Amino acid sequence: MEKNPEAQETLDETREACCKGACESSSKKRLADDIIPHILNLYGSRATPSDFEIYAPNASFEDPLMRAQGLKQIKSAFYSLSKVFSESRIVEYNIQENMLSPKNHEILIDNKQYYKFFGRDIDVTSLIKLYVLEGKIVRHEDWWEKKPLLNRETVKLPLMGRIMELSRRGSMLATHVMMGFGKDP
Secondary structure, eight states: OOOOHHHHHHHHHHHHHHHTTTTHHHHOOOHHHHHHHHHHHHHTTOOOGGGGGGEEEEEEEEOSSOEEESHHHHHHHHHTHHHHOSEEEEEEEEEEEEEEETTEEEEEEEEEEEEEETTEEEEEEEEEEEEEETTEEEEEEEEETTOOOOSTTTSSSHHHHHHHHHHHHHHHHHHHHHTTTTOOO
């Protein structure tokens, strides 16, 4: 059996590159790979109790309509989607993962969401920001139209920002009561 010297040289170069770590990046699993399927279930109105295991017990969730504090309120927020919308889902997304420190990550999900409300189609461009500490989400923000959430730090009049924060908390508390205080279905 005759060996092709060019093929052997290419094989040797490939082995050398892999040994130096060049092949590691393609086989290394990102933290987002474990979290994204659960996020898609939450936004797709098909959440199960196991989908919430990605959150720390004291995690927070905030979007322009509500501000949830703790896992039970987060459950109420996402379980309520199927009660309000006949359809909901993330239809397109791109992910960027940033390591802030070895145990602290930021996952940015640039996405398009689709909702159906009383027969009307609603498309929302969004930036979901997940702050992950030791593998669990501690903060989940959903910026509609990719605009920062309005609060006392992001508006010109801090009093107006505070009123907006209180309105989101009130909306969450009403949702929490209607959804049975975060009980799993």
